[in-house]
Amino acid sequence: MLRNLFSSLLPDGSFSFSSYFRIKGRRSLYLYCVITGIVSGLGAFLFSRALAWAEYISLESIAGLQETHSGGEYYVSLQPMSSLLLGRWALLFLPVIGGLITGWIVWKFSPDSSGTGTDSLIDSFHNKEGKVDPKVPIIKSIATVFTLSSGGSGGKEGPISLIGAGFGSLVANLTKAGARARRTLLLAGTAGGLGAIFHAPLGGALTSVEMVYREDIESDSLVPCIISSVTAFLIYSSLNGFGAVYKVPEIGFEAYKELVFYLILGIVCYLSGAFLIRSFQFMQDWSKTWAFPIWLKPAIGGIPVGIIGYFLPEVIGTGAGFLQNILEGTYQFENTIGSFFQAIGLAKNIEADHIQFFANDLSVHVDVFIVLCFLLFALLKIMTTSFTIGTGGSAGMFGPSLFIGGMLGGAVGTLAKLILGYKVSIASFVLVGMGAFYAGIASAPIAGMVMICEIIGSYYLLPPLMIVSITTFVLSHKLHLYKSQKGTRFQSPAHYWDMNRDLLEEIRISDIADKLRNIAVIRSSSLLSSLEEDSIKINASDYIVLDPEGKYFGMLSLRNIRLHSEGRALTKNLVLVGDVADVSIRPISTSTSLANAFKTLLENSMDKIPVEDQGNYLGYLRYADIIAIYFERTRTSRPVSS
Secondary structure (H helix, E strand, O other), X not given: OHXXXXXXXXXXXXXXXXXXXXXXXXXXXXXXXXXXXXXXXXXXXXXXXXXXXXXXXXXXHHOOOOOOOOOOOOOOOOOOOHHXXXXXXXXXXXXXXXXXXXXXXXXXXXXXXXXXXXXXXXXHHHHOOOOOOOHHHHHHHHHHHHHHHOOOOOEOHHHHHHHHXXXXXXXXXXXXOOHHHHHHHHHHHHHHHHHHHOOOHHHHXXXXXXXXXXXXXXXXXXXXXXXXXXXXXXXXXXXXXXXXXXXXXXXXXXOOOHHHHHHHHHHHHHHHXXXXXXXXXXXXXXXXXXXXXXXXXXXXXXXXXHXXXXXXXXXXXXXXXXXXXXXXXXXXXXXXXXXXXXXXXXXXXXXXXXXXXXXXXXXXXHHHHHHHHHHHHHHHHHHHHHHHHHOOOEOEOHHHHHHHHHHHHHHHHHHHHHHHOOOOOHHHHHHHHHHHHHHHHOOOHHHHHHHHHHHHOOOOOHHHHHHHHHHHHHHOOOOOOOOOOEOOHHHOHHXXXXXXXXXXXXXXXXXXXXXXXXXXXXXXXOEHHHHHHHHHHHOOOEEEEEOOOOOEEEEEEHHHOOOOHHHHHHHOOOOEHHHHOEOOOOOEEOOOEHHHHHXXXXXXXXXXXXXXXXXXXXEEEEXXXXXXXXXXXXXXXXXXXX
């Protein structure tokens, strides 16, 4: 102990905090994961309390909404303040006011705090050595409280994850830790926040290590994430109470023939996930073209959210209370159409008994109506979420994905009940849809399955969850909700040095000249529209561009070209490949090592790199070729055991 203390003294006799408390190995890293978990649990507790009180004042007291929380969440157990009651029409302006406040806070103090928060975490892990601005978690939390409590559609996992991740990054900075330890603490903080708020210690850990890749997991950080997540869960639960987030009735499936409908649910989740991602990304791109100040855009996005919420308030906010009612089977769908007619002024004092399609013996028609209601709720939730977060609002996407998946599960479950002719567990389909939908859009099948089981406090639904989640994941392999995700660890700068660099340094491009290709090559004088049509045939997105003399000209990535449909018609026969090619990317020579070629590919975010020899273009080398060569040489150079 004394030796460590004296070794922490600087030459001038002063004390070095970072030297004494630095991370010296796995055991000290685990200790800091425990500390990170404690802070994550406390942060989740404070955030959940702040959000609950804000929703009590705005949604419950002002707008008159009820049951805005799930059965296991904290809620303000007071009667709404009647002096503040304005009624349902307050929903027309509450999302606008919330968006205005959120937009100003984010614009004024931290522009990085807008959006989901998860994408910025993933980007920080891959490209910023796990560094997070300390003010981002605070600003993100405040902005999200205003967004959700005013009726904006989103989830609360974004700021909670950032609280833990920001503290983990801060610990790494204070202890002068390296990039690897900082990335681990970043994920550990994320796991702590998720494990606490969703009462899911294992699910939070798996989500944090799985969300950074599309086809891989950050296995090195799994144990630290489990330590942090369990610690945060214990801290949060000791203050908030133990138990599952959602209270559910008896669940399960009665017969194997129900599995057919679970498979159908997987397909439906895939199709709906694709629609959500396209809608969300379209709104992000479209809002960037608006000729309004940045701080005003979330308020503009709040206008359609308020209009939709006025007619169907079930699809605004977190939607946790509505999901709870669906799981318990207490939601009266017959009231939905009556409430809608009353809102638009076409009917007054409609009773539920009068809505059941005017006849008690038309139960089949009632089930069809319920299926349509479920699908309508899912569609409108996609719209309100896209308008809320896509325009710059601050909230997470995990919460809306649970809602949308639950609605799709409810629709398919009701359809199964209608066709099979016996009482199918609708709650089971709802829960499976919740897990499968997130597994597809976030490329996190394991995390989606485990998270749902822990949210409800039961693993009884694990078999259908596995079937539907894997089905959705396989179908959704081209869907990317988080743009910063990498395919595998070999595509991440975080693991660039994990490969045997000496082996890559020994191999020159001239040694593997037979691997060079010339398929995705185009002349600069070709029309861009023709290239886009031909690209489908070879399934390529990155092209080598040559000038009319066959010399290297530049690179072209179709992924980075965004032309609006109306503009495309006008420029179809005008834009040449050479007009949009990137001439800043320089080719490599035959004397370049595979290590430098690999580094160049990562720096330019391309899947191929051109090769020249004394100014003459030879071909290109793909990222996949380097990986294949590396593993081939690794196998052949491995010593044979005696």
